[in-house]
Amino acid sequence: MAFYVVQFLTGLASAAALFLVASGLSIIFGVTRIVNFAHGAFYMLGAYVAFTLTERFSGALGFWGGIVVAALVVAAVGVLVEMVLLRRIYHAPELFQLLATFGLTLMVEDLVVLIWGPDDLVGRRAPGFRGAIDFFGQNVPSYDLFLIALGPVVLGVLWLLFQRTRWGILVRAATQDRDMVAALGVNQKWLFTSVFALGVFLAALGGALQIPRDAVNHAMDLRVIVEVFVVVVIGGLGSIIGAFVAAVLVSELNAFGILIFPKISIILVFLVMAVVLIVRPWGLFGKPEAPARRTPGLTVNPWRPLTSNERLAAIAALIVAAALPFFAGNYALTVGSEIAIFVIFAASLHFLMSVGGLASFGHAAYFGLGAYGVALLAKLAGLPMIACLLLGPLLGLAGAAVFGFFAVQLSGVYFAMLTLAFAQIVWSIAFQWVSVTGGDNGILGVWPSSWAASPSHFYWLSLGIAALAVVILRIIVFSPFGFALRATRDSPLRSEAIGINGKRIQWTAFVIAGTVAGLAGALFAYLKGSVFPDNMGISLSVDALVMVLLGGVETVSGAVIGAIVYKALNIWLISKTDLSKLVLGAFVVLIVVAFPKGIVGTLETILYRRRKSTSSPSPILTSRIETAE
C-alpha cells in the first residue's frame, strides 16, 4: 500500500514540473493565439542560466535566488523576443508565429552549446531538500514533496492573479475575445508583452527547478515541448486548471502504467490525447471555440489557374530542371531527387493547409507509411519497384482514411494536435514493432530496380512524379471539389447552407493529401534505400510545415518554392557547417519578419499591387493592408 501512495506522490512531483511549463504555454496561447514552439527553448534556457547562477553563488540564498533570477532573466529575454519579433507578425496568417518560434528554437539549441559547451551539466541539489523522507519503508525525496506543494501554490497564485487583479481580468477577457479588449481601449501591445513575459517566466522557472534532478543539456527543449503541448491540449487550451489536471493525469497514468506495461511511456501521452480529443474535442476543461472568426487573409486576390504564358514558363522551368543530368554530377542529382521528393511532400501538406484550411502537425505519418509500405512490399513480398511505388502509397491512403476521419471532426489547433497524436502513435508502432519494422534500426536494402538505379534516371523519375503530383493537385484545386473544399474553409455556415457536406469533403482532402505524401515517402524509401522511424517523426512533420509557410500558405502552390528553398538550404548548411541549426533558424526568423506572406505570397502581392495600381484600390483592401502592417 505504502508503495502505491509513494508512486502516486512521485507522479504528482512529475506533474508539478510539467504543469509549470504547460501553464505558461496555455496562458500565452489563450491570449495571443501564438503556438509558441520556443516554449521548450525558454525552459532549457531557464535551466542553463540557473545552472550558471547556482554554481556561482553558494548557500541557500544563492541557490533559490539563482533559480528565481534565472527565470526573471529568461523572462526578460522573452520580452525582447516578443517586442522585436512577435509584435511584427501578430497579423500574419495563423501558425506563422509557429514558424518564427520554431526558428528561434533552432537557434537556441546551437547557442547553448556555444555558450555552455557540449557536456551534460549536473547542477547542485537544492539546499534543505537533498535527502528523502521515510514513508513506511519507502523513500520519498524531499525535493519531490517541495514540487508537489509548489504545483498547487503556483496554480493558486495564477488563479488569484487572474481573478483578483485588473490585469488578470483583462487577460481573461482577451482570452475570450481579443478584439473586444482592443475595442475597450486597452493597450493591447503591452498586455500581450506582459502575458508573454509571464508565460516565459513560468517555463524558465520550470526549467530552473529541474537542476537538482536532471542533467542540463541542449536537447531538453524538444524533450519537453511536445509533451507540454499535449498536456495543454488535453486540459483545454487557455485553461490553467485544465493544464494542472492534465499534467496530473498524464503523470499518474505514466507512473502506474509502467508497472503494468513498462514500454508505455513512449506513447502514453499521445494515446491519452487522442482519446480525450475524440471524446471531448476541446479538451477536458476547454470551451468550444466560437466559430473561428476567420482573420481576413493578407491576400485578397482570388486564385486562378496559370495563364498560358505562365504555363509556358512553368514548362520551360521543368525543361531546365530536367536538363540537370547533362551538366551536374551524381551528388547534385541525388540532392535534386531529394528536393523533388520534398516538393511532392510539401505540396501535399500545402493542399491540406491552404485549400482545406487544415494545418496538420503530423503529416509525416503518411509520408512514413508510404515509405514503410514500399519497404515491406519490397522486402517481405519481394515485389518489383513499379508495383511497390504504386501500392506503397496505399498504406498512406489507408492511414489517412482512418486517422483523417477522426481528425476532420476537429478544427484549428485541436485538429493539429490530433494529427500530431496519430503521427506519434504510428511512429511508436514503427519504433517498437521490431519484428516487422526493424524498430529503430529500420529496414535496409530497399534499392531501386536497375532501370531507375542511376542517379540521373532516379532524378528524372522523381522530377516527373513531382511535376505530375503538383499538376494534379493544382487541377484538384480548381476542380469543383477544390472549390467545395475552399468553400468549407472560407465559411462553414454558408457551405453547409448550399448543400456541402464539409466533413466529408475535408476527409476526402485528407485522404488525397495523405496518399500524395505516401507517394513522396515511397520515392524517398528508394532514394535512401532504407526506411527508419524518423521518416514519420515530429521533426519531419515540422519541416513540412515550415516549407509550406515559407512558400506562402495563401498561395496555390507556394510550397513548391518553400520546399526547394528550405530543403536545399538545409542540405547545404548541414554539409557546410556544424551550426546549421543556428544559421537555418536565423534564416527562418528573417524570412518571417521580412516576408510574412511567405516567399511566393510576397511575390504575388507585389505583382498584384502593380496590376492594381492602375485602378484605385478599394477601401477594404487598403484597410487590410494597413492592419497587416
Place this chain on the structure above:
Amino acid sequence: MSMAPTLLSVEGLTKSYGGVHAMRGVSFELRAGEILALIGPNGAGKSTCFNVLNGQIIPDSGRVRLLGEETTGKKPRAIWRMGVGRTFQITATFPTMTVRENVQVALVSHGRQLFNLWASTANQARDEAGRLLDLVGMGAYAERPCGELAYGDLKRLELAIALANQPKLLLMDEPTAGMAPRERIELMRLTARIAREQSIGVLFTEHDMDVVFEHSDRILVLNRGTLIAEGSPQEVRGNAQVRAIYLGDGLLYDARHREGASA
C-alpha cells in the same frame, strides 16, 4: 391571393433552453409565391424559429413540412437539397473567391458535382451563374474578388447564391440589415419580383418596419416564443396587442406615410 398550394407548414414548434421557452407551439403556413414576414422584439424567438426551419436546431416538439415532406431533424444541407435557399443576417460568402465563383460553387453543389476532382470549375455553370448575377444586378461585378465587395453588394450576392438551387422557399434572416434605405427598397423589390415570377415562397425576419409593411403579403408576430398575431400588414398594424408590444419603439407608424415623405 391566388389559391397557390401550401408550401411550408409549421405545426406546434416548441423549444426551450434550460427552462426558458424560446418557442411555444408556433404554427403557421406559407404558400408558394407568398412573402411572409416574421417579426417580434429581440428575444421573441425569431432566430430560434429560423434555425429550426433551416435545420440548425432540432425542436423539442412540433414539426415542419415542406410540400408535405417532413424536414424536422434534417441537417441544413439536406433541407437545402429539398429546395430551401437562405441568406444570413451577417452575410456568409466565400471571401477568397470571385463573385461569380461564389455562385458557381452553389450551382456545382446543386448539380451534385462536388466530388468531381477533374473538371475545371471555371467552366461549370458559368452562364447560369452570370444569369443569376444579372438577375440580382451584380453582373458587372462577376469577376471582382468577393472580399472587396461593399456590404449591400454582398447581400445581393447572397440572394444570387440562395437562388442557385432553384428554391421553392427562401429563408432570409434580416435581408436588409446594414444597407442604405434606397438599397433596402431595391433589394426587397427584387426579391418580391423573383418570388412572384418563380412562384417562390419567402419567409423573412426584419427589424425595419418600413420594409416589413411595404413588402410582405402577410406578417407573423412573435412575442416570448408565442405567435400573438398573424395577418395582412393592415390587420397587424391594427392589432392592439402588437401595438402594446411595440409601444414606445415608435416603429409601428404608417410606412406609406414615411415612404411618401422620403421620396
Place this chain on the structure above:
Amino acid sequence: MRGYVVGAGLAIAVATMAGNAMAQSGEVKIGEINSYSLLPAFTEPYRKGWQLAVEEVNASGGINGKKLVVVSKDDGGKPADAQTAANELVSSENVAMLTGTFLSNIGLAVSDFANQKKVFFLAAEPLTDAITWSKGNRYTFRLRPSNYMQASMLVEEAAKLPAKRWATIAPNYEYGQSAVAVFKKLMSEKRPDIQWVDEQWPPQGKIDAGPVVQAVAAANPEAILNVTFGADLVKLVREGNTRGLFKDRKVVSFLTGEPEYLDPLKEETPEGWIVTGYPWYSLKTPEHEAFLKAYQAKYNDYPRLGSIVGYQTIKSAAAILAKANSTDPEKLIAAAEGIAVPSPFGEITFRKIDHQSTLGAFIGKTALKDGKGIMVDTVYRKGSDYLPGDAEIEKLRPKD
C-alpha cells in the same frame, strides 16, 4: 513567372552543391560522418581524437607519401541525412573510404549505402551487433567493441555475484533492447538459477526517473542491469541515490565507466557499480602514455573514450590505406581483412570472418575520489576473447 522561379531555384540549389569533384593527386581523402550537432558531448572529443591522428599520420609521411585529408560531415542525427552526406563524400569529394557514425541506425544506413555503392566503410562507434552480423556486408568494418562483446564482458563479472533476482533498466530502442536481450541470454546460460523480476523501458532521453526507480525498487531485486546513459543516466542515478535504490544492491551497467557518462555525475557517482569504460587516469602502458601525452599537449584537455575511438578510427583507416596502396574498394577490403594495427590499448586486428576489430574495453568498479567519479580495479578485456565461435558467426552473418 512562378515556373521560372521553380526551375531556376532547383538548378541553382543543385548546382551549388555539386562542389569540387576533383581530388588532388597528392592526397588521399577519407570521408567522415558523425552526429556533431545532435551529440556534441560525444562527438567533440571524438573529433579531437581523429584530428590528432591525421596530424600524426601526416607528420610521419602520410599514406605512402601522400597527404591524408579527412572531409568531415554532420548528419544531424538522422539516417537519411547521413546518406546524403555519404553520397556527397563519395560522389563529389571522391573519398577513398567512409568512416565514422555514432548511432546504430545511422551506422546501419551508411553501411547499407556502402554495400549498395561498393564503398569501403569503417564504422567507428555504433554498437549494434547487426552491423557486423545479421546485416553485415563485405564493405563494412567496425572498430568499437560491439554490444555483444561488452555484454559478455559484463556477464563474466555479473555471473560471479551471488544475486539471483535481477531487474533491468534500459532505454526503449534497439540498442537498449538488444543489450538487455544479449545480457539475459548469456547470463541465463551461465546462471540458470537467475530470476528476472522486473524490466523498465523508459523512452530514450525522456526518462521519468522517479516512477521508474520506485517501480524497480518495488520488485525488490538483488541486482540491477542498467543500460541508460547520458542525461537519462544522470536522472536515474540522482533519483536512485535519493530513494536508496542502489543501497545493498549490485548494479551492472553498460558504458557508465566512460568519462563521457561518468564525469557529469560528479559527487553523485554511485560506488561499486560494475561497468565498462575507459580509465584514462590509471592506464600506464607505453602506448597509452604516448597517446595521452600527445592529446593533452594538443588540446590541454583529457581524452574521453570518444577521443580514443576517433583517434583509432583514422589510425586504422590510414593503416588499411597504406597496406592496400590503392583506393580501390576491393583492395581496401583485402588489406583490411586480418590487418593488425597498433592502438593506445595495444595491438588490435580486424577479423576476416566478420570485419569486427578486436579492440577491447576496460571493466572495473565505480568509485568516488575528490568529488569525482572514477573507475577502480580496472582490467582490460581483449575483444577477441568475448566473441562467439566462428561457426556461430557463420550462421549469423549473411554470405557476401
